Amino acid sequence: MRLFLASIPLEDTRVVVVGGGEPALAKLRLFLGSPAQLSWFAPELDASALEIPRTAPKPQRREPSAADLDGARLVFIALPDLEQVGRIAALARAAGAQVNVVDQPALSDFQTPALIDRDEVVVGIATGGSAPILARDIRSRIEAVLPEGLAHVARMARELRDTVKSSVPDFMARRRFWERAFRGPAADLAAAGRTAEARREMLRLLNQAAPEQGMVHIVGAGPGDPELLTLKALRALQDADVIIHDRLVPDAVLDRARRDARRLYVGKTRGDHSVPQDQIEQLMIDEARAGHRVVRLKGGDPFVFGRGGEELASVRAAGIPVFVVPGVTAALACAASAGIPLTHRDHAQAVTFVTAQAKPGGTDADWARLAGPNHTLAIYMGTDRAAETAAALMAAGRTGSTPVAVVENGSRPDERILHGRLDGLAALVRGANLTGPALLFVGETAAFSLAEPAAEVAA
Template identity: 40%
Template sequence: MDYLPIFLDLKHKNVLVVGAGDIALNKIKLLLRSNAIINIIAKNICSEIKCLLAQNKVFWISQEFKIVYLENIFLVIAATNNTQLNQIIFEECNKLKILVNVVDDQSKCSFIFPSIIDRSPIVVAISSSGKAPVLLRLLREKIEALLPTRLGDIANIAGKWRKIVKKKFVNFLERKRFWEKLFSSIFVQHIINGREKQAISTIEKMIKKPNILIGEVILVGAGPGNSDLLTLRALQVLQEADVVLYDNLVSQDVLNLIRRDAKCIYVGKRAGLKSITQKKIIKLLIFLAKQGKRVVRLKGGDAFIFGRGGEELEAAKNANINVQVIPGITAGIGVSAYAGIPLTHRDYAQGVIFITGHKCINNISNNWSILSDPSYTLVVYMGSLKALEISQQLILHGRLKSTPIAIISQGTTINQKVIIGRLDEIDKIFKLTVGPTLLIIGQVVLLHKKLEWFKNLTNFNNIETASSIINV
């Protein structure tokens, strides 16, 4: 973030505007809406600002800027064509720790004005940090169209009931649930359609109803890494969560989408490293849900594909806890698509098999005869630790040594790297990769060169063959 977005209370605070032309006028109009005390320094004053002076809405204090005029000033706007004067104002404000904005000179701004969508008291401010004003305008138009004109009335009416609701529901979670239910109810439509009496009646009825806290566990698949691949329902749930327990494979971009005041607990597990046990994770899920909290279990990919989601769901159900499952794009599907490798193809593969490189708890062994059938594409999750064993068993049971393989690391992200090689090179290739990785085995890998489409925008040479690496 180049700038921290904050909302300033300027009511009855002194603001200094140096300049009184059309550009200054635009800033003054905005400042008037915030009820600031606006002081002006300028030699020449445009007609509209003269009208504001006549109405005592702004105050003209001098024709020339002097440092003494910065005393008791909260914020300064320099809107002059005099670059030397603008520089002096900027430097003096910095010395005195006063917020300053030199119009149309971002390098001399300690704050910038965002684009504003005003549905007071609901105010949406967006900014491109000065990088793309046209894009900002287009975004503003889209947001303006989405937000009802009477959105502010919804907030105002709710605000009048805050004390009553707080008195009725002492527990924070109870209050939160009440407001979530209210804003998802017919209450909103009543206000939008101008039916205030019906809206208030809705609040009165909902307050009288007991607001019993019922916890739940929601399994959410975060997808293969790229936050753009998160489902809409998953995003909604992340915004409603009280607590989020997340894994190692969940990307930071996805974590940034979690509601800011939700508690986030890392429960990731990585091979070879000390980490929380699955038993403890399940106990924690149940403990938090029984406190009445909405607990999201956030997993990379899909929770039901090698994510142990079934175990966690089963434990929650056994504890009589409400559950939901939000599917995610599993790595095998998402990563292969971003690598341009179709897992099935009429000319190459009649089916696809997903397996994990980790063994099951009861040590059920793989059926290598089926896995070695060349008419199936084999997708291996977490295959790095058992790469050599997988290769040896497949070759032993009939797969050709020359069978094409793809090892994809950090798939679907801008750091995605694809290495193409042969089955008998598998162990050497894995030593050159950085996890997380996905292994694809089969003739469909041959289509990668023709069908690949996703490239790292900062490095167009992110596709390599095993022979070019190993022989270096």
């Protein structure tokens, strides 16, 4: 985070605007209707060229003196003469004010964000002064989805805040109360201006508030691109009290979660299960029994080689409510990102997801049944067994010239796509020095990949 947006209460706050043109007037408009004490100094005002709001303070057609700036909290300067700007800014800072020089970030103590003003609710979008037009565009998109009556909702919450805190001392129960209040009929009634009805609904919810039973959401994080999270997954992350996540979940996805949620890492790599599976399941159960909303966050889809089924059964057996939020399956996302059609009318009438890593003591995949032509294989956990897999498929009849592709960190900014032939798969993987999660694709459709050829990788 390069910028920190702080909210400044405007009650009993003095704001000074200096300038006589449209940029100064734009700053004035920000504070009209606010409780701030607003002063306007306009040394070069041309009132005939401006549409001055009726509620604007009377302009004083001179520079502000040190006495004029005494007690000011924020001072906005919109003047063309930089020597004059420097003089006024020095006086303002000496008086303890923060200074914004319009369109001069280097001369300013702060920049004005693009603001969405809903009275009690203010949303700010800032770029540090580097791209104000971008900030305004983002503001327009957000503003379009925020109801005009949002201020009524926040105002009612402020009025009831002390009552709720004294009536519901349990922190988690209080959080649940506000979630129900802001997502249900009470908020809709308040937004519509039906304040008395909204208050009655809030009080009804308050009488029902009590510590809630915990629950578990088993959530698929997708292949790693946070924009591929489903809306349901995003809601679960933003409601979670505890997030139990594995190695395949990148920080970019975790950053979409509620900031104060506890994050517990239980990642595994081959041969290094830092937290055994039974302990992960017990952790989910213990956290839910403590009354928490638990999100078990897993890369890809938890029900595709993710052991989500085992975790679902374990939590159910403990009598805890559990829900599954599917994720975008890694094979689908990685193939699409790499330009590989898993099925194709001319080249592949079937696709199979298969893991190259059998359960210890379990049965290996039946490569003989998977070696037919016109069939795409998406192979999970296959990089460590690339040589054995290629040999097994060729022994079962797949030709050595069958196209293959390796997709590392699929859908992420550091995605790599490599392609070659089945008889060179082991060398392709070995020469790639893979460090991130990777999927192997075998079949005629792998030739469609948007990738470097094997010869270039070896070089």
